[in-house]
Structure formats: structure tokens, C-alpha cells
Amino acid sequence: MSPALPDTLAPLPARGPGARRRAWNAAMIGGCYLSTALVVLPLGLIVIHLLRKGLPGLNAAFFFHMPKPVGEPGGGMANAIVGTLLLVGLGSLVSVPVGVGTGVYLAEYGRGRFATLVRYTADVLSGVPSIVVGVAAYALVVVPMGHFSALAGGVALGVLMLPTIIRSTEEVVRLVPRSYREAALALGAPRWKMIQQIVLPAASAGVMTACLLALARAAGETAPLLFTALGNRFWSTALDQPIASLPVFIYDYSRAPYDDWNRQAWAAALVLLMLVTFVSALLRLTTRRISTS
Amino acid sequence: MTSAAATLRSAPEPARAETRGRAVGLTADEIYRQLLRALAISVFAVLVLIVFETTRGALPSIQAFGWRFLISTEWDPVAEKFGALPYLYGTLVTSALALLLAIPPCLGAAVYLSELASRRLGAALTFVIELLASIPSIVFGVWGLFVLAPWLRTTIEPFLIAKFGFLPLFRGFPFGIGILNAGLVLAVMVAPTIVSISREILLSTPRSLREAALALGATRAEGIAVTLDAARPGILGAIILALGRALGETMAVTMVIGNTNRISASLLAPGSTMASVIANEFTEATGKLYLAALFEIALVLFAITLVLNAMARLLVYWATGGRRDVAGAA
Numbered sequence: 001m002s003p004a005l006p007d008t009l010a011p012l013p014a015r016g017p018g019a020r021r022r023a024w025n026a027a028m029i030g031g032c033y034l035s036t037a038l039v040v041l042p043l044g045l046i047v048i049h050l051l052r053k054g055l056p057g058l059n060a061a062f063f064f065h066m067p068k069p070v071g072e073p074g075g076g077m078a079n080a081i082v083g084t085l086l087l088v089g090l091g092s093l094v095s096v097p098v099g100v101g102t103g104v105y106l107a108e109y110g111r112g113r114f115a116t117l118v119r120y121t122a123d124v125l126s127g128v129p130s131i132v133v134g135v136a137a138y139a140l141v142v143v144p145m146g147h148f149s150a151l152a153g154g155v156a157l158g159v160l161m162l163p164t165i166i167r168s169t170e171e172v173v174r175l176v177p178r179s180y181r182e183a184a185l186a187l188g189a190p191r192w193k194m195i196q197q198i199v200l201p202a203a204s205a206g207v208m209t210a211c212l213l214a215l216a217r218a219a220g221e222t223a224p225l226l227f228t229a230l231g232n233r234f235w236s237t238a239l240d241q242p243i244a245s246l247p248v249f250i251y252d253y254s255r256a257p258y259d260d261w262n263r264q265a266w267a268a269a270l271v272l273l274m275l276v277t278f279v280s281a282l283l284r285l286t287t288r289r290i291s292t293s
Numbered sequence: 294m295t296s297a298a299a300t301l302r303s304a305p306e307p308a309r310a311e312t313r314g315r316a317v318g319l320t321a322d323e324i325y326r327q328l329l330r331a332l333a334i335s336v337f338a339v340l341v342l343i344v345f346e347t348t349r350g351a352l353p354s355i356q357a358f359g360w361r362f363l364i365s366t367e368w369d370p371v372a373e374k375f376g377a378l379p380y381l382y383g384t385l386v387t388s389a390l391a392l393l394l395a396i397p398p399c400l401g402a403a404v405y406l407s408e409l410a411s412r413r414l415g416a417a418l419t420f421v422i423e424l425l426a427s428i429p430s431i432v433f434g435v436w437g438l439f440v441l442a443p444w445l446r447t448t449i450e451p452f453l454i455a456k457f458g459f460l461p462l463f464r465g466f467p468f469g470i471g472i473l474n475a476g477l478v479l480a481v482m483v484a485p486t487i488v489s490i491s492r493e494i495l496l497s498t499p500r501s502l503r504e505a506a507l508a509l510g511a512t513r514a515e516g517i518a519v520t521l522d523a524a525r526p527g528i529l530g531a532i533i534l535a536l537g538r539a540l541g542e543t544m545a546v547t548m549v550i551g552n553t554n555r556i557s558a559s560l561l562a563p564g565s566t567m568a569s570v571i572a573n574e575f576t577e578a579t580g581k582l583y584l585a586a587l588f589e590i591a592l593v594l595f596a597i598t599l600v601l602n603a604m605a606r607l608l609v610y611w612a613t614g615g616r617r618d619v620a621g622a623a
Contacts, residue, residue: 021512028514032409035401039488040418042481043425046436053439101332109326118333121340127602128595129541131568132347135575135591139346159339166336192325220429223543223568227575247431251544254435262439269435273428280427284420 054270057263073260083244090154095161103169126163134224150243153229157218164214172206209283220276222247350588368554375586379554383564388539390476403491426485434548437478442469465559473560475550483535494527527612533605537598543568567594
């Protein structure tokens with residue numbers, strides 16, 4: 001970054017070829033300012049629209065009541081909120097241990113061809129479109145079970161969380177100072193004890209952040225749930241039954257021809273945005289503080 | 294004498310025990326390592342499983358249609374004839390449009406953030422733009438459907454038809470939803486990826502390049518042009534990565550594209566993408582072949598994103614000398 005640099009070191013003449021260069025310079029620099037505004041603008045617009053259209057629909061009923069039958073106004077989406085939490089919980093049940101373990105493996109033993117392969121796998125996984133993960137989860141869980149289920153949705157979300165957890169864990173564990181490891185080994189601790197009792201506790205805040213970021217992102221996923229968890233208008237916490245979730249709820253309600261449902265979709269979108277984006281923002285801010293202090 | 298003999302006798306014992314333990318691989322260290330290794334293997338297994346299951350599901354369709362699947366426009370569940378061309382077309386056109394709209398402002402923003410902004414403002418804006426990446430795609434969909442679509446229908450599209458209607462690109466009716474809307478929403482969605490990675494790439498170009506240009510009397514814009522030139526491979530990588538994301542994006546597109554399986558030259562017409570047709574028709578797919586056709590679309594989509602991601606990662610890795618971890622970019 002070079003805030004103090006002048007536009008040119010030698011002043012350009014006001015006339016002649018220099019003037020053209022100066023105008024070009026001003027246009028380019030101005031263009032950069034404008035572009036930045038253009039990129040940030042949609043975020044502002046989305047947040048403003050969400051607040052304007054979503055806030056009126058947010059009340060106690062929204063959080064604690066069940067969806068009403070078609071035609072009756074009011075109601076809430078308590079089942080969808082619980083469903084989303086349950087699905088994300090299910091997903092993290094498998095992906096957190098596997099992801100953290102793999103991340104630690106990559107950070108501590110991660111040299112050689114196998115580690116490169118695993119790293120590449122994580123990269124590939126993070127690029128797989130979420131709808132494809134949904135299709136695979138359908139084939140893997142829904143087909144053998146014979147019906148849609150919360151379990152299938154949890155599996156799909158778990159797969160989507162994995163790459164984030166793996167790569168962030170690896171990064172965070174690598175940040176633990178070498179001297180910690182050396183001190184532990186010098187005191188006679190075997191390697192596994194060093195990792196388990198010194199390195200991991202030192203990295204725990206970062207690992208936790210990584211997992212929560214992955215969880216927040218998974219909570220906003222819709223596509224992989226459409227034909228795994230499906231959705232449910234009734235209260236259900238059974239793992240082998242279809243279950244409601246906020247994103248699918250928003251999808252269904254925003255396509256419906258009822259104004260009241262559309263209003264609820266806005267409210268739900270606002271809740272989801274707060275859940276996902278604010279959690280991410282908070283986590284990023286806190287980690288930034290930790291890493292700078 | 295006896296004690297010395299005892300030491301001699303007892304000394305090899307622990308050593309032997311150790312070798313025995315190592316021979317069966319039973320030291321705690323080894324167990325721990327193998328445990329972690331098993332977890333890492335399971336991650337690889339997950340990927341293999343995804344490929345395997347998707348391919349297996351697509352098999353009936355692959356056998357029935359072969360390569361024709363990719364070039365046929367027929368999508369007739371009743372007659373059980375399936376071709377994916379309209380969806381391939383829709384995916385490519387919406388993604389291309391999104392990149393076309395997103396690249397110029399994103400590069401400008403990346404330059405601003407890396408070269409022009411004060412440290413504080415730059416960091417704050419980068420943070421905000423990266424937050425844009427964490428907004429769930431369904432929220433973009435709701436916004437595109439209820440805010441963007443009416444605006445396009447009443448303001449932008451009639452204007453385009455009136456002024457540029459002579460081009461086949463802008464012919465037709467102002468629906469609001471359609472290819473144009475999907476392209477716009479996708480442009481907003483991929484912007485954070487392009488901006489944040491390009492910014493990092495620009496920051497990682499050698500300072501001396503810029504300084505040399507300025508020392509030779511270049512204007513600031515000319516100095517930036519030199520930097521941009523040096524950053525080209527990495528920026529290309531960022532763009533390809535964004536393309537991969539746009540191709541696979543499902544919910545927002547499904548909500549705003551209109552979902553018809555016709556190929557139309559007009560940007561105002563409704564269309565369909567590979568991801569959106571899967572989202573729309575998967576639960577309704579009755580019949581083995583219908584479902585298999587949707588599986589095959591998923592497989593093709595997977596293959597395309599796989600190739601693109603590999604390319605992008607290589608480019609970014611090469612451009613930054615391995616400093617940048619693309620996986621952390623999102």
C-alpha cells in the first residue's frame with residue numbers, strides 16, 4: 001500500500017500528450033472508486049430490503065408458532081428453525097471430528113504424497129456444487145432408506161462442511177508456535193501427547209471458529225436439502241422422517257402465490273441472514289483480534 | 294560380578310520389548326497417527342463415494358443416450374427422451390453474462406483495495422465484501438425474485454427492448470425473470486470471490502515493479518497497469534474460480550431464471566440451468582430413466598466444475614508462488 005505516493009513524480013504539463021495521460025490517469029483512478037462502490041452497493045441494497053420487508057414479519061409468533069394451513073394468516077416457522085438446528089447438528093456430528101482430525105493430520109504429519117492427495121481432495125470437495133452433493137446424498141441415504149429423511153439432509157450438510165473445517169484447522173494448527181512443540185517434546189512427551197495436550201488446546205479457539213464458520217454456512221444451504229430432508233409442514237424431530245428447514249421454507253414460501261407467505265419468506269430470509277452472516281462477521285472479527293494481539 | 298551380570302542380562306530386555314512393539318506397530322504414537330490417517334482416508338472416500346454414486350445413478354441414461362445426451366434439445370419425460378443441451382446452454386450463458394458484468398467493477402475494486410485505499414478503509418471494505426460471500430444463496434434468490442425482477446420488468450427491460458430491440462439479444466417481452474436476472478444475481482454472488490482473490494494477488498506482486506514504473510515517470514494508472522499485467526495469471530485464476538461457482542450455483546438461479554427448457558437468443562427470455570433443472574425436477578422425476586437423466590446432468594456439472602477448479606487453483610498457486618490458499622478465500 002502506498003498512500004503517500006503522488007500521482008506522478010514529475011509534474012505533467014497541462015497541454016500536449018501529458019494532458020491526455022493525466023486525464024487517462026484521473027479516469028482510471030475514478031473508475032476504481034466507482035467500481036468499489038458498485039461492488040459494495042448490492043450488499044447494502046440486500047440488507048436494506050431485507051430489513052424493510054423482513055422486520056415487520058418478525059414477532060414472537062414467527063419463532064414459536066407452527067405454520068398455519070393455507071389461507072389462514074399468521075403462524076410461524078418454529079419447526080423450520082428447530083429443523084435447521086437439528087440438521088446442522090447432525091452434519092457436524094460427523095464432519096467436525098473427521099474434519100478436525102484430518103486437519104491435524106495434515107498440519108502435523110502432512111508431508112508426502114498422501115497428504116497432498118488429501119489436501120487436493122478437500123479442495124475438490126469445496127468446489128463440488130452443493131446440488132451435486134444433494135444428488136449423491138439422495139443416492140446414498142434416501143434410496144436405501146426408501147424415503148426422505150433428516151438423516152440424509154444431515155449427511156449432505158456434513159459433506160459440505162468438511163472442506164472448510166479441514167483447511168482452516170490445518171491453517172490454525174500450523175500457527176501454533178514451534179517452541180510449544182519443542183518444549184513438550186523436550187520434556188519427554190510423546191508426539192501424540194504433544195499434539196493432544198499442547199498443540200490442540202493452543203489452537204482450540206481457532207479450530208472452534210473454523211467449525212462454527214462451516215456450521216453457519218451449512219445452515220444457509222438449500223439445494224442439498226431439497227431432495228434429502230425435503231421439508232415438512234408439521235413438527236418433527238425424528239431422524240428418519242422428512243424435516244423442515246429455514247432455507248427450504250423460504251424457497252417454498254417465496255414461490256407461493258400468497259402475500260402472507262411471501263412476507264414470511266422475507267422474515268425468514270432476514271433470520272437466516274442474521275444467523276449466517278452476523279455469526280460469520282462476529283467470528284471473523286474475534287479471530288482477527290486474537291491474531292493481531 | 295553378579296550385579297554386572299544382572300545388568301548385562303537385564304539391559305537388552307527393554308530394547309527387545311521396544312522392537313517387538315514397533316514390529317506390530319503398537320506404540321501409542323503409531324496408533325494416534327494411524328487414527329488420524331484413517332480420518333484423512335475417509336475424506337478421500339467421501340469424494341470417491343460422491344463420484345461413484347452419481348455415476349451409478351446416471352448409468353441408465355448414459356447407456357440409453359450416449360453422447361447424444363449432451364447435444365439433444367429434447368426433454369420429454371413422457372416419451373422418455375432426454376437431452377441436456379438447453380441446460381448446458383443456460384448454464385454457460387448465465388455464467389458468461391455474470392462474469393462479463395462482474396469482472397470490470399471487480400478488478401477496479403481490487404485495484405482500489407490493494408493500491409488506493411488507506412489501510413484502514415481497505416481492510417474494512419475487504420471485510421464487508423467478504424461478508425457478501427457468506428450470504429446464503431437463497432437470500433439472493435428472494436432478493437432477485439421480489440426486488441430485482443419487478444425493477445427489471447418495469448424499468449430496465451422495456452428500456453432495453455425500446456433502445457436495443459433490433460438486436461436479437463434484447464428481443465421479447467419484459468418478464469423480469471429470465472437469463473438477464475439470473476446473470477445479474479450471479480454477478481453479485483461471484484463478485485466477492487473475484488475481488489478478494491484479485492486483491493491478494495495484486496498485493497503479492499513485487500513492489501519494485503510499481504516503483505520502477507513510477508520512477509520512470511509513469512502516472513499512477515500506468516503504474517497500476519504494470520502491476521495488473523504482472524498479476525494476470527492469478528487474476529485469471531480468480532475468474533475461473535468464480536466461474537466454477539457460478540456454474541454450480543443453484544437456488545438463486547432457480548428462483549429467478551423462469552425454468553423453461555427452450556434455447557432462446559434473447560437475454561430477456563426465461564431459461565434453465567443444469568443446477569436449476571435438478572433442483573426443480575428431481576423430486577418429481579418418476580421413472581428410472583428420468584431420474585437417471587438428472588443424475589447425468591449432475592455428473593456433467595460435477596465434471597465441469599472439477600476441471601475448472603483444478604485449472605483455477607493451479608493458476609492462483611503459480612501466480613502467488615504458493616502463498617495464497619484459495620480454499621480460504623471463501
